[in-house]
Amino acid sequence: MWITVAKANEIAPGKCKIVTRRSLEYAVFNVAGEYYCIDNICPHAGGSLGEGIIEDNCVTCTWHYWQFDVKTGEMCGNQHVRVARFEVREFEGEIQIDVTG
Numbered sequence: 001m002w003i004t005v006a007k008a009n010e011i012a013p014g015k016c017k018i019v020t021r022r023s024l025e026y027a028v029f030n031v032a033g034e035y036y037c038i039d040n041i042c043p044h045a046g047g048s049l050g051e052g053i054i055e056d057n058c059v060t061c062t063w064h065y066w067q068f069d070v071k072t073g074e075m076c077g078n079q080h081v082r083v084a085r086f087e088v089r090e091f092e093g094e095i096q097i098d099v100t101g
């Protein structure tokens, strides 16, 4: 199921918007004009990945500096650790994420 999380130009390149829906938090990133969405909650100790430092497609959690690829959800350098990743699309001027499953 697709839900709208932002207007198409609302999230600037290199920025993120955190969206809460039904007690889940989603971090929606704009990386050079492409949008990606991962679970906002860092699996290490619950830091907010959406408030992390984004460089290219890698976000660094500000709590203890774990890093995740926002395109895949995988921890940088350790593909066995990951956060959930969600499909993103632009539809009729809005950014939408697929929260199915």
Ligand code: FES
Binding pocket: 042, 043, 044, 045, 046, 047, 061, 062, 063, 064, 065, 066
């Ligand atoms: S909570 Fe994110 S690195 Fe520790």
